[in-house]
Amino acid sequence: xxxxxxxxxxxxxQAETKIKALGTATDENGNEYPTHKHTIVQLGNIVLxxxxxxxxxxxTVAPVLSDKWHVDVxxxxxxxxxxxxxxxxxxxxxxxxxxxxxxxxxFLGLSYNAHKFSE
Numbered sequence: 001x002x003x004x005x006x007x008x009x010x011x012x013x014q015a016e017t018k019i020k021a022l023g024t025a026t027d028e029n030g031n032e033y034p035t036h037k038h039t040i041v042q043l044g045n046i047v048l049x050x051x052x053x054x055x056x057x058x059x060t061v062a063p064v065l066s067d068k069w070h071v072d073v074x075x076x077x078x079x080x081x082x083x084x085x086x087x088x089x090x091x092x093x094x095x096x097x098x099x100x101x102x103x104x105x106x107f108l109g110l111s112y113n114a115h116k117f118s119e
Contacts, residue, residue: 002075003116004074009068009069019034022036045065045069046066074110074115088117
């Protein structure tokens with residue numbers, strides 16, 4: 001079963017530390033790669049309010065960006081608790097955000113609301 005979750009971290013470095021902790025290995029060329037099967041998309045500082053531009057494409061009002069680093073994860077094959085509940089992996093739930101709709105990103109057209117964790 002899959003779950004989709006959206007997260008906000010204080011920084012890119014904080015997000016990358018959490019992602020790396022999910023498991024990595026290094027190949028014979030020194031390249032690091034994930035050992036987990038989850039799909040992770042780092043969205044970065046997303047646009048909260050669109051900027052404005054004149055007819056020549058010059059910025060007249062700067063866009064407003066989030067000060068948080070946003071990450072979407074499609075979790076695959078998470079283990080259920082003894083009561084059958086599937087929850088965020090350890091240490092991730094405190095960064096989770098719940099939104100209406102799919103937000104700025106979706107996974108292959110999968111509905112966030114249909115696949116999110118039950119709260």
